[in-house]
Amino acid sequence: MDYELFSPQHSELPQGPYFGDFGGRFVPEALIGALEEIGEAFAKAIVDPEFVAELQRLHAEYTGRPSLLTEAPRFSEHAGGARIFLKREDLNHTGSHKINNVLGQALLTKRMGKTRVIAETGAGQHGVASATAAALLGLDCTIYMGAEDCARQALNVARMRLLGAEVVPVEAGTRTLKDAINETFRDWVASVETTHYLFGTVAGPHPFPFLVRELQRIIGVEARAQIQEQTGRLPDAITACVGGGSNAIGIFHAFIGDEDVRLIGCEAAGSGIASGQHAAPLNDGRVGVLHGSKSVIMQDEDGQTLPSHSISAGLDYPGVGPEHAWLQSIGRGEYRPFTDDEAMAAFRLLCRTEGIIPAIESSHALAAALQVGRELGEGAIIIANLSGRGDKDVDTAGKYFGYLDAQAEEAETAEPVGAQDPAEAADTGDTAERSRS
Amino acid sequence: MSTADVLRDCAADNRAAFIAYLPVGYPDVPGSLDAMRAVVAGGADIVEVGIPYSDPGMDGPTIQAAAVQALRGGVRTRDALTAVEAVAAAGATPVVMSYWNLIYQYGVEAFARDLANAGGTGIITADLTPDEAGDWMTASEAHGLDRIFLVAPSSSPERLAYVAAHASGFVYAASTMGVTGTRAQVGASAEKLVADTRAAGAERVCVGLGVSNRQQAAEVAAYADGVIVGSALVAALTEGGPAAVEARAAEFAEGVRDHA
Numbered sequence: 001m002d003y004e005l006f007s008p009q010h011s012e013l014p015q016g017p018y019f020g021d022f023g024g025r026f027v028p029e030a031l032i033g034a035l036e037e038i039g040e041a042f043a044k045a046i047v048d049p050e051f052v053a054e055l056q057r058l059h060a061e062y063t064g065r066p067s068l069l070t071e072a073p074r075f076s077e078h079a080g081g082a083r084i085f086l087k088r089e090d091l092n093h094t095g096s097h098k099i100n101n102v103l104g105q106a107l108l109t110k111r112m113g114k115t116r117v118i119a120e121t122g123a124g125q126h127g128v129a130s131a132t133a134a135a136l137l138g139l140d141c142t143i144y145m146g147a148e149d150c151a152r153q154a155l156n157v158a159r160m161r162l163l164g165a166e167v168v169p170v171e172a173g174t175r176t177l178k179d180a181i182n183e184t185f186r187d188w189v190a191s192v193e194t195t196h197y198l199f200g201t202v203a204g205p206h207p208f209p210f211l212v213r214e215l216q217r218i219i220g221v222e223a224r225a226q227i228q229e230q231t232g233r234l235p236d237a238i239t240a241c242v243g244g245g246s247n248a249i250g251i252f253h254a255f256i257g258d259e260d261v262r263l264i265g266c267e268a269a270g271s272g273i274a275s276g277q278h279a280a281p282l283n284d285g286r287v288g289v290l291h292g293s294k295s296v297i298m299q300d301e302d303g304q305t306l307p308s309h310s311i312s313a314g315l316d317y318p319g320v321g322p323e324h325a326w327l328q329s330i331g332r333g334e335y336r337p338f339t340d341d342e343a344m345a346a347f348r349l350l351c352r353t354e355g356i357i358p359a360i361e362s363s364h365a366l367a368a369a370l371q372v373g374r375e376l377g378e379g380a381i382i383i384a385n386l387s388g389r390g391d392k393d394v395d396t397a398g399k400y401f402g403y404l405d406a407q408a409e410e411a412e413t414a415e416p417v418g419a420q421d422p423a424e425a426a427d428t429g430d431t432a433e434r435s436r437s
Numbered sequence: 438m439s440t441a442d443v444l445r446d447c448a449a450d451n452r453a454a455f456i457a458y459l460p461v462g463y464p465d466v467p468g469s470l471d472a473m474r475a476v477v478a479g480g481a482d483i484v485e486v487g488i489p490y491s492d493p494g495m496d497g498p499t500i501q502a503a504a505v506q507a508l509r510g511g512v513r514t515r516d517a518l519t520a521v522e523a524v525a526a527a528g529a530t531p532v533v534m535s536y537w538n539l540i541y542q543y544g545v546e547a548f549a550r551d552l553a554n555a556g557g558t559g560i561i562t563a564d565l566t567p568d569e570a571g572d573w574m575t576a577s578e579a580h581g582l583d584r585i586f587l588v589a590p591s592s593s594p595e596r597l598a599y600v601a602a603h604a605s606g607f608v609y610a611a612s613t614m615g616v617t618g619t620r621a622q623v624g625a626s627a628e629k630l631v632a633d634t635r636a637a638g639a640e641r642v643c644v645g646l647g648v649s650n651r652q653q654a655a656e657v658a659a660y661a662d663g664v665i666v667g668s669a670l671v672a673a674l675t676e677g678g679p680a681a682v683e684a685r686a687a688e689f690a691e692g693v694r695d696h697a
Contacts, residue, residue, distance in 0.1 A: 026537055026564050028495050030589035030614055032596060172501055178492060185494040190615040192591065289538040290492065292564075302514045303542030304491040 004221065005056065006046045006214050013256060016210035020329055022296075022322035025205040026289045031185075034192045039207040041112050046214065051107065058103045062136070063093045065100075065218065069226035069383070074353035075366075079373025082380035085230070087223045087251060089387045090358065096388030097219060097247040098129035102198060104215035106133035109196040116140040116191065119198040120184045122149055122177035122243065123314030123361065124156025125388055126200035131165035133198075141165040144183045146176035149313045156392055174307045177243075177317045181291050201244025202321035205292030209321050216250025223383055224254045236376055237262040239368035240385035241361045242335065243279070243315035245324045247387035256332060264372060265324060266364040268310035269337035279308035281320050282328055282335035295322040311340040311396065312360040314388075342367040344400055347390065359388030360396065439558050440583050440606035443482050443530050444641045444662045453658035453693040455480055456643055457686060458534060458667030459674070460487035461520040462512025463503040468679075470523045475679035476670060477527040479686025483663065484524040485561060488517045488535040495536075495563045497618030499668040503675075514539050514548075518555040525556035532585065532606075534561040540573075549576035559583025559606050567603035574603070585609050588634050588642075590626040597637035607641035607662060608634050612648070618668045620647035628660045654692025664693050 007013065017023050025035060045051040059065035068088040076084045089097035102119075109117055117139050121127030127143040134141035143160050147169040150157050160167050173179035181204075188197045199208040202216070220238075227235050238255060240248035242265040255261045267280035278284065281296045288297045290305060298306040298318035308318040327333030346366035350358050358366060362385065369384040376382070390397065398404040438446075447454040457476040461469045473484055489504035489512055496504070517533055524531035533552060540548050540560065552560070559582045565573065567586055577584045583606025588597055591614060601608060610631055613624035624647065631642045644657045645665030657664045666689050673685040 024569050025566070026569055027566070028564055028589070028611075029566050029587040029596070029600065030591050030611055032566060032568075033591040033593060173491065173505070182492050182494045186497070186616045189495070190613075192614060289536075289541055289564075291494075297538075299538070299542065301542070303538040304508060 005052055005218060007217065014323070014326065017206035019209070019323045019326035022294050022325040023206060023209060024294050025292065026294065027205045027292045028189065030189050031192065034188070035205055035207065037112060038108070038196070038211070041108055042207060042211050045108055045111060051111070055104055055107060059218065063099050063103065064091060066222040066226070067091050069223055069230060071230070072350070072354050075350055076373065077353070078349060079370045079382070080376070081378035082373030082376055082382050084369045084373060085227060085235070085381065085383045086356070086386040087219060087383055089219060089247065089385065090356070090362070090389035094129045094132050095391065096125040096129065096359065097216060097250060098126045098200065099132065100218055100250065101200065101212050101215045101246060102126070102129040102133040105196065105198045106137045106139060109139060109198070110137060112196065114194055114196045116142070116195040117198040118142045118144070118184050118187050118191070118195055119200055120177065120180040121145045121200065122180070122316060123312065124149070124153040124160070124392060125314060127165070127167070128156055128159050128163070130198050131160040131163035134165060135163045142187065143167045144170050144180040144187070146174070146180045147171050148175040149177065149180070152313050152396065153392060176308070177313070178291070178305060178319070201246040202249045202323055203244040203291060203293060203295065203319055209293065209323055212246050213249045213253060213323060216246050217253040219247065219250040219385065220252060220254035223251055227381065227383060231381055233381070234258055234261055235381040235383045237264055237372050237380070238383045238385065239264045239266055239365040239372060241266045241315060241364040241387060242282070242320060242324060243268070243317045243361065244319070245321040247385050249321060249323055251383070251385045252327070252333065263327065263333045264368055265333055265335040266368040267335055267337050268312055268315035268364060269339040270309040270311070272339055273337050277309040278337065279310040279316050279318065280337045281318060282324065283337045290319045293322050295320055295325045311344065311400070312364070314359070314361040315364065336368060338364045338367045344397070346370060347397060348401065356386070357390035357394070358386055359390050360393045362387045438530050440483055440530055440532060441641065444607060447482060448662065453661055454482040454643070454663035455654070455690050455693045456483040456485060456663045456665040457481035457670055458485040458487055458665065459670055460489050460500065460503050460507055461517045462489055462507030462510055463671070463674070464506060465510050466512060466516050466519070470520055471679045472674050472682045473520055473524050474527045475683040476686040477524060477529040479683040480690025481529055481686055483530045483532060485532050485534040485665070486517050486520045486524065488514055488533065488539050490536040490539060493536065495616055497616040497668060499619070499671050500617050503671050514543050518551055521552065521555040521557040531557050532559045532561060532583065533557055534563060536563050537565040545572040546576045549580040549582055553580040553582060557582070559585050561585040561609055563587070567600060570603065577605070587611055588630065590614055590624065590630055594633070594637060597634050601634060601637045601639035604639065607643050608639040609665065610634055610642050610644045610661070612644050612646045615646065617646060619649035619672065623647050623653050623657055627657065631661050651688040651692035651695070654689045655695035658693040658695070664689065
């Protein structure tokens with residue numbers, strides 16, 4: 001595939017530190033030097049043909065890029081006549097889009113002469129990807145993961161250890177992703193001379209929102225070419241889940257200039273926005289500073305970060321990348337909430353109609369594709385970013401649907417397979433099963 | 438008295454200032470005010486009133502644990518202003534130490550106004566460098582407050598000059614690359630950092646991070662304008678309440694006089 005890996009040098013789109021009123025670099029002075037070093041090293045790398053060629057080689061020969069764009073016709077039958085296409089980041093080596101970012105940053109780590117990477121992880125996808133890149137390139141690796149997430153994603157903890165990484169469960173605060181980020185920053189302040197913080201999403205202090213976006217924008221660059229090849233035109237809408245927002249910005253970025261393509265970010269509404277038990281700052285948050293940048297965050301009146309809630313560990317984060325806050329503020333991006341139940345209904349529908357088990361994170365984007373399809377109607381073309389595969393979520397989903405207990409067989413026969421409207425499914429059978437599990 | 442005046446007086450006295458950090462709301466708000474009065478009674482010249490924050494990325498386990506308890510107890514940003522008044526009434530110079538989002542949410546101008554009215558003299562901004570401090574530069578000028586920015590061993594000469602040019606009162610030199618907490622040794626880089634920061638234009642430089650006992654305080658006092666102690670005092674408060682805080686504070690107060 002022929003494409004420009006990185007944004008054009010003279011792009012009119014923001015390149016950080018600021019995206020409109022958002023972004024910046026709110027960190028202790030001790031980290032300023034390292035952030036400047038990363039920014040300078042990256043600026044040199046992306047115009048160095050050797051770096052670009054090495055990254056492209058890894059994309060092709062290691063990750064398996066370009067990832068497929070797969071039409072989902074049976075899934076689309078539930079989407080009001082729209083055609084839904086899936087950008088298959090789930091097929092990447094390690095099973096998610098996270099590998100795109102980590103390979104770039106691991107190469108950058110070596111260019112900077114550092115020998116160790118550290119990273120935070122929520123669901124474990126970024127941790128697994130980081131451990132993978134570290135193994136591939138011979139770097140020491142420490143992963144910080146909230147103790148709560150370690151329990152929810154035990155298989156990914158084992159996976160990281162198999163890959164040679166040290167996994168440190170974080171007991172501080174709410175024991176989830178935000179606390180893992182705090183702990184990684186604490187490590188970094190003390191280790192910055194030898195260590196690169198392999199930041200996993202488009203949040204954090206400059207240059208991370210810019211750098212991670214550049215490493216993820218390949219998703220949208222590929223999808224833009226693929227959809228035109230397959231349908232002869234650009235899509236009407238793109239849906240992608242948003243925790244920090246790296247897969248979303250990755251698929252959105254190449255389409256920002258295409259004004260007729262709607263960019264729809266899907267936040268985790270957990271038990272519902274009104275319940276307060278969610279992870280949807282762009283739907284129920286306000287401007288503030290968290291983890292090094294100014295963006296939109298979930299916080300109380302004083303600015304204390306509120307705990308977030310989502311069935312999906314990877315979206316369970318009270319902040320969001322500044323570029324998303326900017327896209328929302330200028331009306332270019334729409335950010336909609338999808339509850340746990342809506343996401344899980346879409347999760348099961350995709351399993352049963354297409355034979356693809358999606359990550360629960362990505363299932364929020366699938367729920368959005370169904371919703372937007374019904375709004376746009378016959379003939380609409382939608383790309384849903386299938387950011388990761390669901391193998392890691394089988395335990396969670398099995399429990400949610402009651403497939404792991406004695407009632408599994410009963411549950412299996414009690415439902416009309418695949419034909420049920422997923423929204424209704426969420427309201428009826430699934431809820432009952434869930435209460436049993 | 439401004440921080441600059443305190444540091445000048447201490448220098449005239451041929452000693453360094455003893456700057457004590459305690460978080461408001463730990464173990465609860467009244468208890469934290471008692472602890473702050475106790476450090477003043479023990480000899481603290483300047484008290485940093487810390488505002489507990491849910492995501493204290495620059496703090497080690499001792500101060501993290503105190504913040505968690507304070508927040509569970511319902512401490513509010515405005516309680517810091519009460520603490521500032523208590524410190525001023527006890528006869529020491531109060532400053533606030535905070536992560537930026539708390540000030541940002543209160544309103545930078547509003548907080549500066551209320552802090553000045555409460556008798557506060559400045560803010561130490563843990564995660565705000567001059568690069569992002571536009572509103573704070575304006576508000577601190579308007580209300581005569583000190584902008585106490587940090588420097589670190591990793592700061593380049595350019596950064597040292599930049600921070601020194603934007604700071605007022607004093608510059609906070611982080612002795613080591615790391616988070617708050619007691620350490621067996623204060624970083625060897627601290628003395629050089631103080632010298633470099635002065636060479637970069639800072640009039641007064643105080644050292645914090647890792648100062649755990651009287652001897653370390655004396656070592657730092659030999660080259661810095663002030664010695665900042667936090668975790669060791671919080672630990673004393675946990676172990677023995679305000680009486681223990683006063684006793685520990687008295688040791689540090691002796692330490693900053695030992696070198697003379």
